Amino acid sequence: EVQLVQSGAEVKKPGESLRISCKGSGYSFITHWIGWVRQMPGKGLEWMGIIYPGDSNTRYSPSFQGQVTISADKSISTAYLQWSSLKASDTAMYYCARCSSSSPYYGMDVWGQGTTVTVSS
Amino acid sequence: DIQLTQSPSFLSASVGDRVTITCRASQGISGYLAWYQQKPGEAPNLLIYSASTLQTGVPSRFSGSGSGTEFTLTISSLQPEDFATYYCQQLNSYPLTFGGGTKVEIK
Numbered sequence: 001e002v003q004l005v006q007s008g009a010e011v012k013k014p015g016e017s018l019r020i021s022c023k024g025s026g027y028s029f030i031t032h033w034i035g036w037v038r039q040m041p042g043k044g045l046e047w048m049g050i051i052y053p054g055d056s057n058t059r060y061s062p063s064f065q066g067q068v069t070i071s072a073d074k075s076i077s078t079a080y081l082q083w084s085s086l087k088a089s090d091t092a093m094y095y096c097a098r099c100s101s102s103s104p105y106y107g108m109d110v111w112g113q114g115t116t117v118t119v120s121s
Numbered sequence: 122d123i124q125l126t127q128s129p130s131f132l133s134a135s136v137g138d139r140v141t142i143t144c145r146a147s148q149g150i151s152g153y154l155a156w157y158q159q160k161p162g163e164a165p166n167l168l169i170y171s172a173s174t175l176q177t178g179v180p181s182r183f184s185g186s187g188s189g190t191e192f193t194l195t196i197s198s199l200q201p202e203d204f205a206t207y208y209c210q211q212l213n214s215y216p217l218t219f220g221g222g223t224k225v226e227i228k
Contacts, residue, residue, distance in 0.1 A: 035217070037165075037219075044206075044208065044219060044220075044221050044222040045159075045165065045208050045210075045219040045222070046219065047210070047216055047217045047218055047219055049216075050215075050217070056198065058150075059215045059216075059222075060216075061215075061216035061218075062122065063216070079201065095164055095165070097164075097165075099177075100167070100170065104172060104212055104217060105153050105170075105171075105212045105213075106155070106170045106212065107155030107157075107167045107170035107176070107212065108155070108157075108165075108167060108210075109167045109170075109176060111164035111165060111166070112162055112164065113164060
């Protein structure tokens with residue numbers, strides 16, 4: 001079964017750092033782009049960025065460039081989303097999702113279960 | 122960035138109704154558009170890609186059409202399990218933006 005399993009919910013204070021993970025299984029991890037999507041409480045989907053685990057080629061939305069870092073460790077089939085200094089406005093659900101082919105053109109067909117990040121003093 | 126505008130943002134419909142949702146792009150995106158369904162508390166689910174290709178396992182009552190800047194998602198006969206929020210996403214150029222969503226509720 002193709003699946004993405006994300007790390008568990010996090011509660012952090014403003015200014016703290018955080019890395020959440022997304023582990024792929026059941027398919028060739030290095031040949032499918034992995035994207036990250038934010039969903040703030042009660043709001044819509046926001047595309048944050050994408051990485052190709054095969055060569056770590058990464059693209060960011062301008063809205064998130066410099067605010068987060070996307071990375072991947074292909075040896076353990078895991079993608080990461082990290083913050084160096086969290087803000088209360090980072091409170092959201094974060095999804096990882098696999099692009100359905102070796103290019104991003106055809107949508108994201110497998111999604112992780114989501115990781116809730118709560119940032120509060 | 123390419124902006125996607127979905128309309129309506131909310132619609133109320135009955136089981137058996139034909140429902141159409143529109144997604145307009147701020148510039149041409151050829152056919153690089155996907156549609157997703159999201160139910161409360163769940164991750165989104167890919168319904169359609171390349172504007173009109175049905176993802177494996179998605180019921181045939183869902184269909185997509187369009188190219189360039191205007192796209193539609195149609196549900197031919199709304200079923201109870203279709204009450205959800207629907208999003209379009211353009212895959213033509215980075216950033217790969219989403220539309221604002223259309224919430225389909227029971228009338």
